[in-house]
Amino acid sequence: MKDFFLVFKNLTRKPLRLFLTMFATFVAFLIYGTLTTFQVAIDSGVELSADDRLIAVNKINFTQPLPISYVNRVKGVENITGVTHLNWFGGYYQDPQNVIVMFAVDEGSFLDVYNELIMTDEEISNWMQNRQGLIAGEAIAARLGWSVGDRVPVNSNIFTQSNGSSAWEFDIVGIYSGEDAQTDTNSVYFHYDYFNETQSFGQDYIGFMGIRTADPQLNESVIKAVDDMFANTPFETETVPEKAFNQAFIEQIGNLSLILGSVVFAAFFIILVIVGNSMVLAIRERTGEIGVLKTLGFKSERIFMMVLAESLLLALMSGALGLLATSAVVDLINGITAIQLPVLILKQEIILEAIAIMVALGLITGIIPAVNALRLNIITALSRQ
Numbered sequence: 446m447k448d449f450f451l452v453f454k455n456l457t458r459k460p461l462r463l464f465l466t467m468f469a470t471f472v473a474f475l476i477y478g479t480l481t482t483f484q485v486a487i488d489s490g491v492e493l494s495a496d497d498r499l500i501a502v503n504k505i506n507f508t509q510p511l512p513i514s515y516v517n518r519v520k521g522v523e524n525i526t527g528v529t530h531l532n533w534f535g536g537y538y539q540d541p542q543n544v545i546v547m548f549a550v551d552e553g554s555f556l557d558v559y560n561e562l563i564m565t566d567e568e569i570s571n572w573m574q575n576r577q578g579l580i581a582g583e584a585i586a587a588r589l590g591w592s593v594g595d596r597v598p599v600n601s602n603i604f605t606q607s608n609g610s611s612a613w614e615f616d617i618v619g620i621y622s623g624e625d626a627q628t629d630t631n632s633v634y635f636h637y638d639y640f641n642e643t644q645s646f647g648q649d650y651i652g653f654m655g656i657r658t659a660d661p662q663l664n665e666s667v668i669k670a671v672d673d674m675f676a677n678t679p680f681e682t683e684t685v686p687e688k689a690f691n692q693a694f695i696e697q698i699g700n701l702s703l704i705l706g707s708v709v710f711a712a713f714f715i716i717l718v719i720v721g722n723s724m725v726l727a728i729r730e731r732t733g734e735i736g737v738l739k740t741l742g743f744k745s746e747r748i749f750m751m752v753l754a755e756s757l758l759l760a761l762m763s764g765a766l767g768l769l770a771t772s773a774v775v776d777l778i779n780g781i782t783a784i785q786l787p788v789l790i791l792k793q794e795i796i797l798e799a800i801a802i803m804v805a806l807g808l809i810t811g812i813i814p815a816v817n818a819l820r821l822n823i824i825t826a827l828s829r830q
Contacts (some may be wrong), residue, residue: 453753466723467763470806470829473716473798474767478791479774480705481798486789487695489492491626494688496661498558501654501671502690504681510650511680513641519654522670524658527657528719529554532637532650536601538589545599547633548652549640550658558655561624568593568619576639579615584788586620593617599633606643613643615619656684666711713802720810726754756811757804764803768796 457463501519503509513530520528529551536547543747552573563579564572572578581591591597598612605611615635623630641648668684675682685693695779707792768791775789 449754452751452758456755456758458783459534462723463759466720466759469719469765470716470760470763471770473712473762474803475770475774476712477709477770477802478768478795478799480709482771482775482789482791482794484625484702484705485795487790491688491695494686494691495657496686496688497658497664497670498687498739499654499656499658499664499668499684499689500687501684502652504672504683507653509680510647510652511654511682513649513651513681514679515675516651516654518674519656519671522667522674524657524667526659527554527558529655530651530653531555531655532652533603534599534600534616534635534640536599537599537631538599541600541602543589545589545633546631546658547599547635549637551637552632552634555634555655556807558657561628562621563624564619564621568621571618575616576636577614578618578797579632579633579635580619581617582620583620583622583771584630585633586617588631591617591620591776595714604640604647605645609644609645617743626790630788635728654771669804677828713806717806717810720759721757721804721813723815724752724759724810752814753811756814757807760803760807760810761800764799764806768799768813 473711501511501515503511516528516530518523532549534545534547534549536545537543538545556564556569562580562582568580572580575655579597581589586592593619596614597617602611606613613635621630622628636741637651656671658664664686671684699747772791775791779789
């Protein structure tokens with residue numbers, strides 16, 4: 446306890462230096478916590494992908510359509526337990542900048558293939574019966590202020606109706622949640638038949654197919670069977686596991702892991718230099734005091750541990766404050782409904798990694814001044830008093 450008191454007093458004897466050093470370290474851990482949480486949220490779309498779900502798109506690229514007749518043909522492939530189809534709608538609500546992730550889907554098969562979306566039986570029944578019915582995720586419903594029973598107009602920046610209008614009228618019949626906290630609830634789904642009958646062009650074409658297999662180990666054989674079925678046709682397919690499809694989609698906007706990792710590395714490298722220099726300077730200023738402690742009977746090993754503890758305490762205090770701030774920032778971002786992002790969660794794994802970094806930072810920045818204190822000769826130390 447006495448040693449801890451000495452460590453704490455030494456750490457706080459220069460308040461301005463302590464504040465500046467802690468603030469710099471605090472910012473580094475805030476950056477680490479926030480960016481890592483964001484990366485985990487983005488990657489969750491890949492990690493939460495169903496292992497037994499495949500995506501079949503046009504082989505040219507996923508923006509090209511496929512004939513709707515393909516769906517029934519794929520249903521006959523062995524080891525497939527469910528097939529549905531989706532069309533990107535390109536929707537926006539009220540303002541073209543207010544983009545909605547919105548798909549026209551086959552309501553009869555969609556929830557069987559994407560069974561991680563949770564609704565009540567009543568909501569499902571209402572959706573099946575209402576041709577203009579629309580279901581929205583909890584996150585986007587909160588962002589747009591939608592509730593079950595509302596009738597809303599949604600425009601498309603791609604499609605127009607046969608009457609020339611780009612606005613479709615929908616009845617909100619269900620608000621779905623996710624089976625996992627990070628399941629996407631930022632999307633909207635409506636009846637393909639309603640869309641197909643009213644659009645001015647592109648009838649009887651779909652964007653892509655979602656396919657469920659009997660077992661993930663059978664994915665490769667199913668992929669081959671589907672793609673072979675449509676080989677050498679005007680609309681060849683490319684079928685891939687959903688996880689690979691989502692990963693490829695994310696990589697189109699750049700290597701986020703590399704970008705975020707580089708920012709975090711740069712922040713910690715700078716902090717390593719700042720804290721290291723601060724600790725060396727602090728111990729150098731106390732050279733005479735260390736000589737006095739050794740004269741009073743403090744063993745060199747004990748002083749070594751006290752210096753190291755001071756560096757560790759600095760890193761742990763600053764890092765803990767950084768993580769607390771990260772938690773507040775995450776809650777703030779999740780509460781801003783105008784921002785369309787995956788749910789951010791400061792996971793236990795991130796906290797444990799941060800603690801490990803704190804310990805490593807404390808040891809690395811403290812080891813040089815601690816060794817100097819260990820080797821310091823009493824006569825030399827007192828001569829600098």
